[in-house]
Amino acid sequence: xxxxxxxxxxxxxxxxxxxxxxxxxxxxxxxxxxxxxxxxxxxxxxxxxxxxxxxxxxxxxxxxxxxxxxxxxxxxxxxxxxxxxxxxxxxxxxxxxxxxxxxxxxxxxxxxxxxxxxxxxxxxxxxxxxxxxxxxxxxxxxxxxxxxxxxxxxxxxxxxxxxxxxxxxxxxxxxxxxxxxxxxxxxxxxxxxxxxxxxxxxxxxxxxxxxxxxxxxxxxxxxxxxxxxxxxxxxxxxxxxxxxxxxxxxxxxxxxxxxxxxxxxxxxxxxxxxxxxxxxxxxxxxxxxxxxxxxxxxxxxxxxxxxxxxxxxxxxxxxxxxxxxxxxxxxxxxxxxxxxxxxxxxxxxxxxxxxxxxxxxxxxxxxxxxxxxxxxxxxxxxxxxxxxxxxxxxxxxxxxxxxxxxxxxxxxxxxxxxxxxxxxxxxxxxxxxxxxxxxxxxxxxxxxxxxxxxxxxxxxxxxxxxxxxxxxxxxxxxxxxxxxxxxxxxxxxxxxxxxxxxxxxxxxxxxxxxxxxxxxxxx
Amino acid sequence: xxxxxxxxxxxxxxxxxxxxxxxxxxxxxxxxxxxxxxxxxxxxxxxxxxxxxxxxxxxxxxxxxxxxxxxxxxxxxxxxxxxxxxxxxxxxxxxxxxxxxxxxxxxxxxxxxxxxxxxxxxxxxxxxxxxxxxxxxxxxxxxxxxxxxxxxxxxxxxxxxxxxxxxxxxxxxxxxxxxxxxxxxxxxxxxxx
Numbered sequence: 001x002x003x004x005x006x007x008x009x010x011x012x013x014x015x016x017x018x019x020x021x022x023x024x025x026x027x028x029x030x031x032x033x034x035x036x037x038x039x040x041x042x043x044x045x046x047x048x049x050x051x052x053x054x055x056x057x058x059x060x061x062x063x064x065x066x067x068x069x070x071x072x073x074x075x076x077x078x079x080x081x082x083x084x085x086x087x088x089x090x091x092x093x094x095x096x097x098x099x100x101x102x103x104x105x106x107x108x109x110x111x112x113x114x115x116x117x118x119x120x121x122x123x124x125x126x127x128x129x130x131x132x133x134x135x136x137x138x139x140x141x142x143x144x145x146x147x148x149x150x151x152x153x154x155x156x157x158x159x160x161x162x163x164x165x166x167x168x169x170x171x172x173x174x175x176x177x178x179x180x181x182x183x184x185x186x187x188x189x190x191x192x193x194x195x196x197x198x199x200x201x202x203x204x205x206x207x208x209x210x211x212x213x214x215x216x217x218x219x220x221x222x223x224x225x226x227x228x229x230x231x232x233x234x235x236x237x238x239x240x241x242x243x244x245x246x247x248x249x250x251x252x253x254x255x256x257x258x259x260x261x262x263x264x265x266x267x268x269x270x271x272x273x274x275x276x277x278x279x280x281x282x283x284x285x286x287x288x289x290x291x292x293x294x295x296x297x298x299x300x301x302x303x304x305x306x307x308x309x310x311x312x313x314x315x316x317x318x319x320x321x322x323x324x325x326x327x328x329x330x331x332x333x334x335x336x337x338x339x340x341x342x343x344x345x346x347x348x349x350x351x352x353x354x355x356x357x358x359x360x361x362x363x364x365x366x367x368x369x370x371x372x373x374x375x376x377x378x379x380x381x382x383x384x385x386x387x388x389x390x391x392x393x394x395x396x397x398x399x400x401x402x403x404x405x406x407x408x409x410x411x412x413x414x415x416x417x418x419x420x421x422x423x424x425x426x427x428x429x430x431x432x433x434x435x436x437x438x439x440x441x442x443x444x445x446x447x448x449x450x451x452x453x454x455x456x457x458x459x460x461x462x463x464x465x466x467x468x469x470x471x472x473x474x475x476x477x478x479x480x481x482x483x484x485x486x487x488x489x490x491x492x493x494x495x496x497x498x499x500x501x502x503x504x505x506x507x508x509x510x511x512x513x514x515x516x517x518x519x520x521x522x523x
Numbered sequence: 524x525x526x527x528x529x530x531x532x533x534x535x536x537x538x539x540x541x542x543x544x545x546x547x548x549x550x551x552x553x554x555x556x557x558x559x560x561x562x563x564x565x566x567x568x569x570x571x572x573x574x575x576x577x578x579x580x581x582x583x584x585x586x587x588x589x590x591x592x593x594x595x596x597x598x599x600x601x602x603x604x605x606x607x608x609x610x611x612x613x614x615x616x617x618x619x620x621x622x623x624x625x626x627x628x629x630x631x632x633x634x635x636x637x638x639x640x641x642x643x644x645x646x647x648x649x650x651x652x653x654x655x656x657x658x659x660x661x662x663x664x665x666x667x668x669x670x671x672x673x674x675x676x677x678x679x680x681x682x683x684x685x686x687x688x689x690x691x692x693x694x695x696x697x698x699x700x701x702x703x704x705x706x707x708x709x710x711x712x713x714x715x716x
Binding site (some may be wrong): 092156157190193203211212344348354440 | 554555570584679694
């Protein structure tokens with residue numbers, strides 16, 4: 001086994017890199033991809049089974065009764081919101097008043113190494129539950145509605161409709177791009193102060209949106225965190241759904257949509273009986289409390305079921321998914337040791353100076369455009385092959401969802417590296433959240449910290465490799481189900497799958513290559 | 524034609540002045556501590572301007588008023604790593620709002636591949652250090668932020684609270700007036716009816 005010290009690539013004083021995926025794991029991923037691609041292409045497709053298989057957790061022993069109690073009363077959520085809001089305020093306080101050393105301040109460690117990483121992981125296990133306890137929304141709601149729970153006065157907000165032009169996820173898409181630029185270009189992830197400022201800015205935006213627009217427009221249209229969670233939660237095996245769909249079918253009063261005298265209406269305009277995709281559900285619990293039949297509860301379903309069968313993303317949501325595919329890979333790309341050299345060469349060529357933000361912006365735009373162009377091409381070839389059986393935009397949106405597992409899998413594989421290797425100092429930060437009186441990390445300390453990750457390095461590599469294979473497998477399954485549904489036959493011409501298979505394989509191989517490279521430590 | 528190259532990091536990094544540890548993007552301040560020497564923690568910014576790669580270090584990392592400090596500036600050509608050999612002039616200006624105070628700190632020549640400039644500030648605040656030199660007939664000017672003492676974080680909190688209060692009060696007043704108008708209209712309708 002290699003000397004662990006050799007596995008930490010020390011580039012120059014103060015710059016260290018995590019080791020990349022070893023060859024054995026790369027070979028395992030490649031072999032798995034080959035087998036899965038063959039299996040997907042040549043295994044006969046069974047008739048499509050739609051999502052009748054969701055099973056309500058309300059009927060489960062132990063969990064069921066507890067869940068019913070928690071879902072139908074506001075206290076559980078109120079307490080959780082109070083806790084997250086308190087932590088959020090601590091993050092802002094520590095960011096503004098604490099140590100500027102990112103690795104010593106809870107603002108940066110909690111936000112970027114633990115929360116942002118853990119949030120994406122949580123989506124798989126609890127769907128969009130984060131949105132229910134989101135501190136931005138909680139504080140904004142308390143400020144605007146002026147109550148801890150329940151329906152606020154109508155006069156608390158102007159209740160304007162969101163202008164048609166931005167009644168889609170394009171604002172969230174742009175905000176996601178903006179946040180990525182701030183994160184990787186301006187480096188807010190390594191600045192407690194900037195992290196706190198960002199948290200404050202989002203709080204102001206959430207509050208203003210709630211005070212001006214009807215229901216929770218920020219959650220539905222503008223919040224890139226919420227939309228990311230929402231889109232990924234389409235793959236989750238857990239979601240809020242009706243226990244008995246027949247009760248919803250007979251319901252004429254739609255309390256889930258309109259709310260009651262004391263309970264808020266659905267913040268994102270959803271009717272639970274007709275809910276087919278999780279994208280806009282914030283798991284806020286309003287429907288579970290307002291339903292007179294107590295018919296809404298968490299349900300278990302097969303992984304990716306929704307993405308395979310029921311989800312119908314629109315043009316804007318399809319672009320959001322593509323944005324996720326591109327920007328998750330871009331995160332890895334910008335942390336390669338070679339990235340800085342590429343940026344310096346580009347800056348020298350175009351006469352960029354200083355923080356090289358123009359060069360970074362060009363690099364980021366290229367990283368967005370290349371996957372989008374390749375995907376558009378793959379969809380175009382498929383469109384030709386199926387004889388233009390439906391409009392190009394429709395096919396584009398339908399097939400975009402097949403790329404979602406690629407983004408999710410790489411997002412997790414990348415983030416898990418940050419969490420396992422950089423979350424090591426979290427306990428000391430929790431004891432001294434402001435990092436008062438601390439000094440910068442020395443190289444020796446960096447080495448020690450990174451030689452002892454939270455889990456063994458081999459387990460980490462196995463997880464990363466497994467996630468990439470999982471993403472590839474799920475993407476292939478979604479593609480095949482979508483194409484079968486589209487063509488209306490279980491005997492699918494394999495040529496129809498090839499363009500998208502090439503795209504899915506290319507993205508997976510690129511992400512695999514990224515994981516093979518050493519990754520520069522963030523903090 | 525002589526091209527004046529200007530790097531204004533102050534606007535972006537001034538926001539992040541009491542901040543950032545950076546490892547993989549140029550132009551961000553990073554803090555480091557060398558365990559093998561007795562030097563205090565330092566703040567370091569690496570950047571690129573024209574044909575030169577410039578590293579700027581400040582000792583100590585968090586300078587305080589009436590405490591002597593030092594700037595070390597390293598500049599090497601990007602193409603061949605050859606150190607810059609010219610006179611570098613350091614000036615400082617107050618970066619706070621409504622202030623245009625500027626002062627020359629000194630002019631330094633190269634010493635062991637480093638340009639060293641000492642400083643001592645009497646008042647805490649946000650400052651911009653400017654290093655100017657001429658190479659191959661082209662003037663170079665690089666601005667770097669320098670925070671003396673602790674930054675005042677009241678500004679962002681004040682702005683955030685101010686914005687929220689303004690919107691909430693505005694909405695409240697608007698809605699009250701609207702309700703009042705509706706009541707008055709209903710009252711008149713009832714009287715007319």
